[in-house]
Each structure stands twice: as C-alpha cells, then as structure tokens.
Amino acid sequence: MIAVILRRLMLGVVTIACVYTLTFLMVITIPGNPLRQSDRNLPPEAEQALRVRYNMDNNWLYFRQFIVGAVHGDFGPTFTYADWTCSQIIADALPVSVVLGFLAVLFAVVVGVPLGVISAVKRGGALDLASLSLVLTCMSLPTFVTGSGLLIVFGVYLQWAPVGGWGTVAHLPLPALTLSLPFIAYIARLTRAGMLDVLGSDFIRTALAKGVSRQSAVWNHALRVAFLPVLSYLGPAMAQAMTGSFVVEKVFGVPGLGQHFVNAALNLDAGLILACVLVYSTILVAFNLVVDVLYGWLDPRIAGAV
C-alpha cells in the first residue's frame, strides 16, 4: 500500500511539473507586460531594475528560480499588488477558499447522492422526473444568477444572512450553497448512472433472496458500488470548488483564492499566475491521492491491482 501511494505521489509530482511548464510556456508567449499596467506609472529605469531583479529577461533563469522558490514556499513577487508577495496572498486567501470549497462539495455529496439514488430507483417515475428537472436546472443556472438571487431573497428581503463579507459562520451558507449547485447536479447524475449500472446486478438479487429489505439493498449493497465513480470525481471537484469560486467570491464579497486566479490572468501577472496554477495542481494532486487511497479501501478489487 505504501509503495502504491509513493508511486502515485511520484506521478502527481510529474503532473504538477508538466502543468507548471505548460503554463509557463503560455505565460511567456503571451504578449503584454504586467509592469506596464495603466495604474502603475513606473519610470523606465525602475522598470528595468525590476526586470533584472526578477530575472524577467532570462526566461530559463526565471523558470528555475520560481520553482526553486515555490518548493520552499516562496512564490516570489506579484506585479499587481504593490505591498504583497504571492505567498502572502495565497496564505491569506487559501484558507477561505478551502473552507468554502469543502463545505460546497460536502453539501453537494449530501444532497446529490440521495438525489441520484432515488432517481435511479424510481426510474421513469415522478420522483425521477422531479430530480432530473432539479439537476438540469442546477446545470442551467449560471452561478452569478443563483448567487444574486439567493442574496436578494435571503440577504436583502428576508435578512436571514449577511449581504456579503466573510468572518462569521453566518457568512458561510449562501456562498457555499451557490457554489455547490453545479456539483450537486454532476454528482446526482453520476450516482444515477452508477446505480442504474448496479441495480440489475445479480448480487442485489442475492441480497434480496437473503431477506434483506429493499432499502438496505439499495443503500447498503448497491450504493457501495455505485458510489465509486462519485468518489473518483471528488478529487477534481474539491480542487475546482476550492479555486474556481471567483464568481461566488465576487457576488458575496468573499476574500478567497478564485478572484486571484482571474485577476492574475487578466493582469498577465506571471508570478501570480504560476503561483495559482501550482496551488491548484497541488490541491488537485493531493485530493486525487486521498481519493485513490479511499478508493482502494472501498473497492477491494482495485487494491490488489494498482
């Protein structure tokens, strides 16, 4: 088992390296220079000094220095925020995003899995139709629309939740719910497909022949197998939820990591782009590793094979 984890870890490091290199290549080929942003009128000498300081004239050196620094937890300077370093920005925003993303995915699992199970068991019936409509609606609503809608209803009219901001528990539910809707849709759909695969299996019949109740056959026997595809989706889902929440952050004024992704890209802030991509792929690799370990634990057929 340890050997398997180590090999997965190696593979993850390779993936991160590939992603880093690819992003780097894209960043250096893109025209534009963050130092010439309209709001920062630098004198030419100062600009030149900065370029030299951050090895911006020598791509290879920059490539090397950045990754060496990143390994030590130093992502270098950002060109958009004057008094901050990338490491400070990430240290500040990452916990917020992790909490929000984790809550959103947790909520998505708690709602999406039962939705998918019921929909598969009552296939073709009214409940299936209702759940399918819910899923399709979740898929068809842009986050900024649901976010604004929830904000207006619960924040402005009902005043059950603060209109925006971050810091207390009361700030959590609305953004987490908004963020979770697309994930609910996807998880419900994965669960439904997995359950349909399993429900006709012989081992369900065996369970019923033993005298197991329908509920237990569905929730204990079938779901054990049907949950596996959902589990492997949870890795990417966590990474996405923790970094792709910029719309939710913007709507609810949450100081998370997502806005930095977008701002870094919009400002062509090479340092911040690379820092964000590294954080994203590290989260992705880490959660995929966790998921793999859980998978091996839940599906004994895989454990021996990896």
Place this chain on the structure above:
Amino acid sequence: MPSADTIFSGGTLRSMRRLGKRYPSAVVAAIVLFSMVTAGAASLPYSVRWFNVQDLGAGIRHAPSITPAVPEEPYLPDRSDLEATELGALGGAAYRLTSLLGHDDLGRSLLYRLLPGFLVSLGIGLGAAVMAIIIGVLWGAVAGLIGGRLDSLMMRVVDVLYGLPYILMVILLKIALTRPLTSLLGDRTRYAEVLILFIAIGGVSWLTMARVVRGQVLALRNRAFVEASRLCGAGTWHILRRHIFPNLAGPVIVYGLLVIPQAILQESFLSFLGIGVPQPIPSLGRLAADGVEAVNAFVGFWWLLVFPCATLVVTLLALNIIGDALRDAMDPKSRAASLLA
C-alpha cells in the same frame, strides 16, 4: 456505450418519432428552442437597427411598457438620411415593441438586445461545439486507432490538460489569441473577438470528447464486425469509413450537443468578468451580467435581471434537456429491468 445504430435504426424520421414519444420533454425543449431561433432570426433586421440605439433621455432604465418610451426618430449619427428612412419604413411595427421589455442604463431597448443576444450566444455555443468536435474527434480517433505508445502519450496529455484550471486557461487562451487575430482581421476587431471567444472556449472543451471518442474507437476496433471486415481484406480507410465513423456519430453528436450549453455558460462567466463579447455586441451572458450589476445597485430594475436570466436559463435548460434525452436514449442500461423499482 452502444453504437449509434441502436437509436438511429429504421430511418431517421421513424427513430425521431420514437424518441419523441419516449422523451416528450425533449420535444417541448426542441420546439421552444426552434421558436426562439425563429424569433431571433426573424427580428434580425429590426434588432440590427435597434440594438445599439441609445436614448440618454427618457429611455434610461425605462420600465417595461407596451408604448414606446423613445421618440420614433432617434439620434443616428452614423447613418445617412436615406438609410434611416428606409429602416424607419421597415421597422414601423417593430418600433412599437422597443419598450416591451424595458430599457437598460444607456436607454437601449432590452428586447432588441435580447433577440440578437440569444443568437450570438447560440452561435458561440455552436462554434465551440464544432471546435471541440474537430479537435476531440481527431485527437481521440488518432489515439484510439494507432494505439500503443502514442495512445498513452496522447491520453497523458489530456490528463495533464484536465489538471489545468479551466477558467484560467480560457482567459489565457483568449489573451494569447487576441493579438494575432486582430492583426489578421484588421479593424473588424469586434468580430474577431467573438471568434476568439469560441475558439478559446472550444479549445478547452474538447477533452471529454477526446476521451469518449477514444473509448468508442477502442471498443469498436475489437468488435466482431470490424474483425470480420478485416478478415475479408478490407483496408484501413474502408474500415474507418464504413464501420468506425458511422458508429462514432451518435456519441459525438450527443457530447457535441452538451458542449453548447457549457460554452454558453462559460461565455456568461467571461462576460460577468468583463471579458466576454465586446461592447456593444449583446450576448445572453453579457445581458445577464449587466442585469446582475444593475440590480445589485438598485433592486428596482428587476427587468434587466429577470428577462436576460430567464432567456439564458430557458436556452440552457432546453439544450440540456435535448442532450440528456439523446444520451439516455443511447444508454441501454437506462432501461434495464430492476428488482428494486
């Protein structure tokens, strides 16, 4: 995944009728979508005239009403008199509808921004789907057909690209593409930007398609009828043309169809960030994003949020329902008998 012939057998018309019977919601969705496209296309001459007409007086954020809020001859600086009269004659009836859905903060008619906006969004979705299909099918088919080292390398690339943050890539791609394309197209920058938009969105949407196609090709390659054809001495090209491509059609159509709503959603996110379609071209995403901003400033301007969002949601819902029905139809296990039903 079953081959396409399971749903497309027995004549296209007959199989469509059968599908319609099983998925009445998809029929409704198709009808809704079709009438929206018709409305958008039919009103195009009028919306081209009205979509960017600003009335900075009475028109600003004018609430929906059945009587027009703006004077019949608005200020048209860049049109000759002759052109203006011609258009005026054409749009007599259309003029009366300008205030039906209200006006935005520049006094522009929401109706005549919404109608072409729908077409722009659908166009971006279709363009992205075509992009995704071209790249995805080529990538997946080559990987699946050649196999071996190249296959694992190509699929590894797909894995790595899956590991990139999606929205970041769209933004970077868009920025990267902007300069070469604008220099190519010269002063028609606006239209170049729309083109860039769907290339960027399509450029990141092909990954799933590539995986699906590769899986399908691998499955088909080992099927008995392909083996039989090979034993009969059929060449690679013949096998591709007669056996592989026809059987790819089903899944490619379905997954291509599902790219459209995703692309529209992506565009709306980009518009929300201010880097979607360029002003003043309307798109559903841009209009909805503008609506969100207007409503955040003052809740009273409900129509600016409600109508664009409703159109956006109806469009996406219709596309998703159709795609979902087709996918369900191709999936035999969705109808397997179960003891627990």
Place this chain on the structure above:
Amino acid sequence: MESILQIQNLGVSFRRDGKAMPVVDGMSLHVPQGATVALVGESGCGKSVTALSVLRLVPRPPACFESGRVLFHDSPDGGAVDLLTISERDLRRIRGRRIAMIFQEPMTALNPVMTVGQQIVEAVQVHRSIDRRAARDLAVEALRSVRIDDPQQRVDAYPHQLSGGMRQRAMIAMALICEPALLIADEPTTALDPTIQLQLLTLLKEMQRQSGLSILLITHDLGAVREFADYVYVMYAGRIVEQAPVDKLYANPLHPYTQGLLRCTPRLDGPRDRLEVIPGTVPDFSQLPTGCRFHPRCQLTRDRAAETPEEALPIRIDTQGSGRPDRVIDENDAAARVLRRCVEPCVGQPSGAPALQSFGPDHFAACWLVE
C-alpha cells in the same frame, strides 16, 4: 409424503412493447419434504423464472404474475401461505430464513465490495439479532461446514480472491446458515468445471442428509439429476412436458423431448456413437407455435406424419389457435404439403398445447401422440 412447496398453475408473462409473452404457462410442481426435486430444460425455457417466482425475485415490470399460487407449507399443523400474495414484510421473513436460494454465477451473485464474512453475517443478522463476535464465529463455522480450508482467513476474503468453486461453497454456506427448510438451487454448478460440480452436489446432498433440507434443483445437467434428484420435472417453452420419479424417467422416458434430451447426454456406459441433438432451438416466446409447443422440433410428429396417408390429413388447419380452421392448404404448394403432413396430430389440435396425462403411478407426460 408431505409437500413443502406446491406451485399450482403458475403463469408468468413478460411484457415488452405492449405484448405479453407467456414465459411460464400453467406450471404445477410439488416438492416433498426432505426430497430433491429437479426441474430440467434447455436455456430459456422458463425454469429460472419459475425458481425466482417462488421468492418473487423476478423484476416486475417487465414480468407479471398472470395466474396460480405458490404454497409454502412451513408450519407443523399443515397450514400454508401463498408466496405470491403475502405481504413484502412477511415474504422477507421467509426469504433466506425458511427458503434460501443459490445462483448460477457465484462471481456476480456475491457483492464484490463486501467480504464473504460480511455477506454471511448479514444473512444471519437480517433475521435475528446477534452480536458481531458471535455472528463472525457463526460465519467461520459455516465456511468450515462447506469444507473451505482455513475458514478463519477466508472469512475476510473478498469474492474475487476466491476460486469459482470456493465462491459457490461460500454461497451455500450463506444460504444454509439460517437452516432453511427449502433450498432453491438455480443452476448452481453450471459455471464450474466438472470435478467441482460433483464435489458441490455431493456437499449439498450431505447437508441435506444432516438437516432434512428439501431441495429444488434447477439444472440442464441430466447426469447430475440422475445422481442426485428423487423426482424430475421436464420443462419446455414454459410448460411441464413430463414428470416422473427419477428412475422411471430414465428407464422409460415418454415425451419425445425427454427422449431427445436423454439421447444427447453423453454416458460412459452407453454406445460410443455420435451424440444426437434435438434439431432447432427453443421457440421465441413472442411467436409460439400453435398446438403443441414442441411440434416443430418433434421427431415423433414427423414420424407419425410420414406414416399417415396423405388423404387422411385435414385440408384446413387452425393457425391462430382460435378453435376454427382458418387456412386452406394449397395442394400445389410443396412446402404446404409438408406442413400439412406434419400438422394433423399436433398443430391442428384446436385445444392448443396438450395437458399432462397420467401414464402410470407418478408418471405424467404432455403429448398428443404418446399412448
């Protein structure tokens, strides 16, 4: 002898595209207390559906119970319950506890992500409360009783870690752990190789001797039937065509289908000629032949038709089974003449499929031609 299970006039049909296919039609069967009753027939003749119907384990829809009763005599005073109509709750108390079942494919019939032990323990726990430790000990004991080596270790194994024979032994352990009165074995050895088949059947026989278990054995292996069953029912296209005690059936098979089946079973003591086969396949249930369902493949029908002088055959036949002849046979059509020669005894019978008739004590066959 007291019956433990009585299937009376069972009719099961499958509905597809609005059409009902009678997969089991007017089937009656008795399992005496402590006996082994075999139900044999080709694949697709409805024997598995019959077995699954006893515990209402056929998926409905598409299946549908059209008629009949399945009486289970479990109480000492001879009272019986109809398994087709009792509540789901009561049925669950019978499933696994009084009637257990083992299935054909032990790989797919066991849950791949639960250990063998967990699955055996579950079989106990659904019927009585028992603490974990005791349940585990019981599972180990059950595995030992079906001759699995090293049961202490194997109880924690997953199905994929066991061989096919071992999986089926685990299935038997799971089925018998609640000491049921009746075991339904649905082709328990079909997926296994012959030496293992024999071992497993011997094991079942032994368990039966120890506990007085009754067994309903569904199989198409006539060798196994001869060895292990007391009474045999032969099924064809959803109907029983012959039933008899095992020695009588083998000594004197009456129905042409049974005769055909026996002729195509290889025997060590038989002549070393080519094996005979029954021509054709089991008919599609949506297009059953009129009259006797076996007639298109029946040697006897053909022989009889060949003997009959042509002018003695009918000119009109009843192809719809409506009781009235509706088709005139064209004398000039060669194919029709052949048909006409074959029809009279079996196809043209307006009463449809033949009913079971007694041919001596305990021996019944359903054929128009056997005398």
